[in-house]
């Protein structure tokens with residue numbers, strides 16, 4: 001998986017040593033509250049380790065799950081995701097679309113990090129030849145919708161096409 005650099009951040013693969021950070025991030029309701037229909041808090045380190053292993057398997061050279069790290073401190077700030085998005089329906093089959101997403105630690109909110117990392121991953125996706133990237137947010141997730149707009153994604157209104165729920169949809173087309 002390609003490591004990506006921005007002005008302030010390094011986006012690199014997660015490793016087993018990141019399990020404490022992953023647990024700290026996903027055990028917080030302020031992080032989980034808009035993720036999924038029925039948010040569940042992570043409870044122990046073994047769940048974090050299992051999640052990191054699952055993320056590693058998602059790496060196909062284009063899609064992947066990046067650990068976002070501050071360059072000047074080495075501190076982890078969050079997660080940037082580029083992955084197939086499941087269609088609504090009982091089987092949650094792949095929709096054929098690729099989604100971008102961001103989950104940041106509250107200590108790192110409000111610094112523009114999600115937008116900075118999102119720009120880098122969108123550029124990576126288009127350099128790899130993806131024709132389009134989508135993002136979906138809970139309609140109440142103002143911060144995430146703001147990130148979508150700041151990185152140039154176009155609001156497309158609400159959709160029930162994904163995740164068996166109603167989301168705000170944003171899209172970005174490959175400019176190439």
Ligand SMILES: CC(C)(COP(=O)(O)OP(=O)(O)OC[C@H]1O[C@@H](n2cnc3c(N)ncnc32)[C@H](O)[C@@H]1OP(=O)(O)O)[C@@H](O)C(=O)NCCC(=O)NCCS
Nearest residue numbers: 031102103104109110111112113114115137142143144146
């Ligand atoms: C969404 C999230 C990644 C944003 O992280 P961030 O690092 O603060 O994002 P940025 O600093 O790049 O940009 C956030 C923007 O939203 C704005 N914002 C933040 N909270 C807001 C709120 N409650 N109401 C309105 N705007 C808000 C900020 O002012 C900023 O816009 P600006 O630069 O024009 O001022 C972060 O809140 C998060 O991880 N939330 C939990 C996980 C989550 O919900 N992820 C998205 C799933 S779709």
